[in-house]
Amino acid sequence: MQPILEDFLTKWVYPVGFAGAGVDFRMRQTERCIPVWDNIVAGALKTAAADLKSGRDDWKAARALAGYAVEGPCMSIKQMSTQILSVTVDEQPKYIDLQRMRARQIWDEVKHGQLHADVLIRGGWVKREEELMDDPRANTQPKLAYFGMTSMFPHIHPLARAGQHYFNEATACLSITATLSVVDDPLIRHQLRSQEVEEMMHFMEGKYQIDAYALTPEDQKPIEEVFDFLLKPWASAPTRALGGAGGGEPPA
Amino acid sequence: MKVRIDQSLCIACGLCREACPEGAVHPMMQEIHHRFEVIEKECTGCGECLPYCPVPGALEQYET
Numbered sequence A: 001m002q003p004i005l006e007d008f009l010t011k012w013v014y015p016v017g018f019a020g021a022g023v024d025f026r027m028r029q030t031e032r033c034i035p036v037w038d039n040i041v042a043g044a045l046k047t048a049a050a051d052l053k054s055g056r057d058d059w060k061a062a063r064a065l066a067g068y069a070v071e072g073p074c075m076s077i078k079q080m081s082t083q084i085l086s087v088t089v090d091e092q093p094k095y096i097d098l099q100r101m102r103a104r105q106i107w108d109e110v111k112h113g114q115l116h117a118d119v120l121i122r123g124g125w126v127k128r129e130e131e132l133m134d135d136p137r138a139n140t141q142p143k144l145a146y147f148g149m150t151s152m153f154p155h156i157h158p159l160a161r162a163g164q165h166y167f168n169e170a171t172a173c174l175s176i177t178a179t180l181s182v183v184d185d186p187l188i189r190h191q192l193r194s195q196e197v198e199e200m201m202h203f204m205e206g207k208y209q210i211d212a213y214a215l216t217p218e219d220q221k222p223i224e225e226v227f228d229f230l231l232k233p234w235a236s237a238p239t240r241a242l243g244g245a246g247g248g249e250p251p252a
Numbered sequence B: 001m002k003v004r005i006d007q008s009l010c011i012a013c014g015l016c017r018e019a020c021p022e023g024a025v026h027p028m029m030q031e032i033h034h035r036f037e038v039i040e041k042e043c044t045g046c047g048e049c050l051p052y053c054p055v056p057g058a059l060e061q062y063e064t
Helices: A003-013 A021-053 A058-071 A073-085 A096-122 A129-134 A149-155 A160-182 A186-213 A217-230 B015-019
Strands: B002-005 B025-027 B036-038 B059-062
Touching: A003 A021, A003 A160, A003 A186, A021 A058, A021 A160, A021 A186, A021 A217, A058 A073, A058 A096, A058 A186, A073 A096, A096 A129, A096 A186, A096 B025, A160 A186, A160 A217, B002 B036, B015 B025, B015 B036
Parallel strands: none
Antiparallel strands: B002 B059, B025 B036
């Protein structure tokens, strides 16, 4: 197992605030996630090393464009509004802490989009963020992504997003740590440093939501279905921003 | 004339960044709290950002 993953599991995944059916369920799902997370760390380390070895700078732009595609204003609004709307008005009291977490995440995602744009501006690839609106690399993803609307509507249950938070935000944490362990570049650190903390908070939201809410088979089902989706080989690859293969390159 | 941000008052809303016609307002480099800075050499001192700032005194125009 990659040491970065081992450290993450020890510090953040296994410690629990309380016991119960939700925790047991999360631990079972975690066992499914670990081999995929391990591959993702290995991939992020390999990509970071290859990027550095290229001797060019355009990989930073590719990472920033792909980052903007998943966290820029367009995708932030789509993904977060879908999350917020997954809780109906009559269910608001029951899920109010989920809604508060999601409201906070809207702020984070927009700020991350600004950082991706700032890397492109400071690096001289664009003059203004508005230019990104005309660039498909900054607005599209090559895979059927869980951040996309097509994948969200089938998982509209209020708790479904907990699975996404748990799996994907862990992927983000691990990929960022792996990348920063290899790449010591001011622009990349600028892009990822605040995200390193905030993706961790998003992961912890998913962890809390599963532990606290996934108490019955009925509550666990929509979350487990999300893991079933996310753990498919074509769904789990991270974005180019985090060392994966998705996005940021010129359209074929 | 130039514009600068008083970090003790700024709430990091980013409206000045949106308003600046020169793109002179940036997230501060490697700063985890998402604060902003005006890059002095990029600022023309036009002051278009000033009316957008919701916190009195957080943006200030100064003579160079």
